[in-house]
Amino acid sequence: TTRKLLLLPGDGIGPEAMAEVEKLISLMNEVAGSGFETETGLVGGAAYDVHGAAISDADMELAKTADAILFGAVGGPKWDKNSYETRPESGLLRLRKDLDLFANLRPAICYPALAEASSLKRELVDGLDILILRELTGGVYFGLPKEITELGNGQKRGVDTQVYQTYEIERIARAAFELARTRRGKVTSMEKRNVMVTGVLWNEVVTAVHADYPDVELEHMLADAGGMQLVRAPKQFDVIVTDNLFGDMLSDIAAMLTGSLGMLPSASLGPADETTGRRNAMYEPVHGSAPDISGKGIANPIAMIASFAMALRYSFNMIEEADKLKASIAEVLQAGIRTGDIMSEGARQVGTVEMGDAIAESFRAK
Numbered sequence: 001t002t003r004k005l006l007l008l009p010g011d012g013i014g015p016e017a018m019a020e021v022e023k024l025i026s027l028m029n030e031v032a033g034s035g036f037e038t039e040t041g042l043v044g045g046a047a048y049d050v051h052g053a054a055i056s057d058a059d060m061e062l063a064k065t066a067d068a069i070l071f072g073a074v075g076g077p078k079w080d081k082n083s084y085e086t087r088p089e090s091g092l093l094r095l096r097k098d099l100d101l102f103a104n105l106r107p108a109i110c111y112p113a114l115a116e117a118s119s120l121k122r123e124l125v126d127g128l129d130i131l132i133l134r135e136l137t138g139g140v141y142f143g144l145p146k147e148i149t150e151l152g153n154g155q156k157r158g159v160d161t162q163v164y165q166t167y168e169i170e171r172i173a174r175a176a177f178e179l180a181r182t183r184r185g186k187v188t189s190m191e192k193r194n195v196m197v198t199g200v201l202w203n204e205v206v207t208a209v210h211a212d213y214p215d216v217e218l219e220h221m222l223a224d225a226g227g228m229q230l231v232r233a234p235k236q237f238d239v240i241v242t243d244n245l246f247g248d249m250l251s252d253i254a255a256m257l258t259g260s261l262g263m264l265p266s267a268s269l270g271p272a273d274e275t276t277g278r279r280n281a282m283y284e285p286v287h288g289s290a291p292d293i294s295g296k297g298i299a300n301p302i303a304m305i306a307s308f309a310m311a312l313r314y315s316f317n318m319i320e321e322a323d324k325l326k327a328s329i330a331e332v333l334q335a336g337i338r339t340g341d342i343m344s345e346g347a348r349q350v351g352t353v354e355m356g357d358a359i360a361e362s363f364r365a366k
């Protein structure tokens with residue numbers, strides 16, 4: 001088998017983190033014949049400097065045929081004055097839109113070695129492993145009308161509109177149940193059906209889709225209560241499925257349960273092709289291009305490496321390798337090897353390359 005990966009390292013620390021994933025890809029090809037074929041494209045400011053756009057049409061074509069895309073990070077002071085159309089983030093937005101990446105997976109994992117770095121009590125988060133599934137292409141961020149009008153009496157009126165159709169809720173619900181099947185078999189759906197009709201519809205459609213997944217437990221929670229529970233007792237959850245707005249907030253809250261931005265991966269998936277089952281998929285760290293530390297060789301590559309582990313799991317069905325890579329990260333942290341952002345007393349501080357080497361070495365030895 002050949003496995004086609006498109007690498008879009010981007011700007012700032014993006015390429016530094018991506019280099020550590022490329023090491024793992026070569027290792028897997030050499031020792032296990034994994035058959036990864038990589039192509040590298042430009043995105044963000046790096047693409048703007050060459051093509052005058054944050055992603056070229058040619059790279060978009062590669063993105064549409066790759067089995068998975070690994071995305072680093074985009075942006076930086078050099079491009080802060082770019083127009084709205086050519087700002088580095090527009091490359092990311094075009095990828096999400098043109099590939100119809102409607103399902104955003106944000107795991108919140110708290111490695112035992114880092115439990116003390118959490119903003120919560122150690123016992124609440126030690127060993128935490130939950131997944132927030134956010135609907136990414138609909139809801140109030142995109143619904144129309146979206147406008148500010150002058151009312152003529154010195155007042156203005158601003159309107160955002162929350163819109164969801166059945167098919168949009170159906171496909172994210174299906175993704176949630178299928179993900180839960182590969183985990184602990186529980187889905188918590190969050191909306192505000194008490195005050196929003198889209199919440200009523202969301203609840204109704206998720207419940208209907210559940211009929212196809214009797215082996216998965218379904219629970220409904222109002223999103224505000226869910227936010228409280230997420231901080232009070234996060235380990236009660238397995239998969240949380242929610243809309244674009246609530247998912248944005250809840251996933252940021254969950255991120256803070258786990259410690260550093262340098263640890264958090266994400267995946268964005270498109271719809272599965274009805275005949276082949278193939279789906280567009282992009283994997284990226286949650287963090288940005290970190291201009292304050294870029295070029296210094298000190299960025300934490302774990303978020304990028306963990307994003308690659310998600311690609312192994314969700315795009316290539318390489319479950320054993322994905323688990324091995326996750327275990328390698330845990331092992332290296334347990335051994336007290338740390339980049340600056342997750343440094344603690346008594347640990348050994350290393351740079352990006354050394355951290356990548358340590359994880360690759362642990363992976364090779366498994």
Ligand code: NAI
Nearest residue numbers: 073074075076261262287288289290291292293299300341
């Ligand atoms: P950021 O995530 O780049 O950095 C926030 C802070 O966390 C910084 O102090 C940074 O040094 C630290 N940090 C982030 N990742 C780290 C890592 N892997 N290892 C160690 N420390 C890490 O967010 P910020 O500073 O708000 O934005 C910087 C640039 O990145 C901006 O141009 C912004 O637009 C862009 N950005 C891009 C994103 C993307 O590509 N998806 C997401 C967020 C921001």
Ligand code: MG
Nearest residue numbers: 248249251252
């Ligand atoms: Mg956010």
